[in-house]
Amino acid sequence: MKKRNQFDVAVIGGGPAGMMAAGRAAELGARVILVEKNPELGKKLLITGGGRCNLTNAETDARKFIEKLGKNGKFFFSPIAAFGTRQAIDFFEGLGVKTKMEDRKRVFPVSNDAADVLEALKSYMEKGGVTIATEATAAGFNKKEGRLTHLNLRGSEIEAQAYILATGGRSRPETGATGEGLKWASALGHTILNPFPALVPLKISDGWVKQTQGLSMDNIEVTLRVNGKKDSVRTGNILFTHFGMSGPAILDISKRVGEVLKDKTTEVLLTLDLKPALSVTQLDERVQKDFKKYQNKTFRNSLDDLLPRKLIPAIVKMSQINPNKPVHEITREDRLRLVKLLKDLRMSPIGLLGFDKAIASSGGVDLAEVDTKTMRSKILDNLYFAGDVLDIDAPTGGFNLQLCWSTGYVAGEAAARQTVERDEL
Numbered sequence: 001m002k003k004r005n006q007f008d009v010a011v012i013g014g015g016p017a018g019m020m021a022a023g024r025a026a027e028l029g030a031r032v033i034l035v036e037k038n039p040e041l042g043k044k045l046l047i048t049g050g051g052r053c054n055l056t057n058a059e060t061d062a063r064k065f066i067e068k069l070g071k072n073g074k075f076f077f078s079p080i081a082a083f084g085t086r087q088a089i090d091f092f093e094g095l096g097v098k099t100k101m102e103d104r105k106r107v108f109p110v111s112n113d114a115a116d117v118l119e120a121l122k123s124y125m126e127k128g129g130v131t132i133a134t135e136a137t138a139a140g141f142n143k144k145e146g147r148l149t150h151l152n153l154r155g156s157e158i159e160a161q162a163y164i165l166a167t168g169g170r171s172r173p174e175t176g177a178t179g180e181g182l183k184w185a186s187a188l189g190h191t192i193l194n195p196f197p198a199l200v201p202l203k204i205s206d207g208w209v210k211q212t213q214g215l216s217m218d219n220i221e222v223t224l225r226v227n228g229k230k231d232s233v234r235t236g237n238i239l240f241t242h243f244g245m246s247g248p249a250i251l252d253i254s255k256r257v258g259e260v261l262k263d264k265t266t267e268v269l270l271t272l273d274l275k276p277a278l279s280v281t282q283l284d285e286r287v288q289k290d291f292k293k294y295q296n297k298t299f300r301n302s303l304d305d306l307l308p309r310k311l312i313p314a315i316v317k318m319s320q321i322n323p324n325k326p327v328h329e330i331t332r333e334d335r336l337r338l339v340k341l342l343k344d345l346r347m348s349p350i351g352l353l354g355f356d357k358a359i360a361s362s363g364g365v366d367l368a369e370v371d372t373k374t375m376r377s378k379i380l381d382n383l384y385f386a387g388d389v390l391d392i393d394a395p396t397g398g399f400n401l402q403l404c405w406s407t408g409y410v411a412g413e414a415a416a417r418q419t420v421e422r423d424e425l
Helices: 018-027 044-053 064-067 070-082 083-092 114-128 179-189 207-211 248-261 280-293 312-319 331-341 399-425
Strands: 003-011 032-035 099-101 108-109 132-135 138-144 146-151 156-165 191-198 202-204 216-226 230-241 243-248 270-275 345-347 347-351 359-364 383-385
Touching: 003 018, 003 399, 018 032, 018 114, 018 156, 018 399, 032 114, 032 156, 044 114, 064 070, 070 399, 083 099, 083 108, 083 399, 108 114, 138 179, 156 179, 156 399, 179 191, 179 280, 179 359, 191 248, 202 248, 207 243, 207 312, 216 248, 243 248, 243 399, 248 347, 270 347, 280 331, 312 331, 331 345, 383 399
Parallel strands: 003 032, 003 156, 032 132, 156 383
Antiparallel strands: 099 108, 138 146, 146 156, 191 359, 202 243, 202 347, 216 230, 216 270, 230 243, 270 345
């Protein structure tokens, strides 16, 4: 016979959204249990932001924030209004996590340590009396008459008045995000929009890219061209790797690249503007100054002020200028060809890395089946959703974690209030 535990709210998933939901529900007086299959909570949280935890984005204008979220952005107006970026920063500051803002309004702990964010969330849950069940493998739900009756675990059952599913998507499966929550939601009648890797590095076919591996460059404009036409543009840091390209600007454009690559007849190119702050005319003037400075050197030795040393061999080769040609012999035609190359450096993406390398996955529970004000299922009266299990598609820069905080907060509050209302009946 299975052992049964009774609670007001059961949260499945010990990631950022689940911990926020559990803490908020407990703060409102609910008896809460948080179920996590890993030995420790927050495994994925600890690797966010390269271990530094980009915990939110300091864009306080809700409309501008929502614009970053693509076609599903409007759904999140209500959660962001309830618990937005300012509230998130104040929340963590109140728990002792001092924060700082870096470029692109990215917010990090002053300590640059994601563990501080995790400890703050643990403290928040401990204060509310949340029961933590780690190494607890969930196996799905039972339901009756439009409500969930209990959560099945190995050797036991958890009975609650409300359940919050915060199991994440399928990115970084080594952290436990392997998609079980999506399967459970589907089995309960929810539509699951096909998840695929998002915010993921790209495979590039061009050999020169691999030869430049390890080079990181800031403020590069990345343009996706489909059949010769401009499709999408991102600006930011890029990283050349042994398989292709990574870095925030590449990750942010990767979902769209994956979409267009599905059609094998489509011509897909990525172009890099290495000097987006300069017009073609301004860059030509800059190159002329460098050439005048290095007029007695060979072409290959004249670009140190203009480009990172690791990129120079590739640029010299693609420019079709003799590397040993004296700078003072370089023609205007040669120079303009070099300028065009720096403003329009092309490469061919051939695919995405998999879920194991993705920061986030696109797709998930169809938002049309979720109440935006409460995160409650429109199919089951006492089921709620939070975090990446939903069909969320946000760029890098703290947006994804903010949506975890916002949806977790709203789901935890709504679930707790539902249990209070039932108790009062």
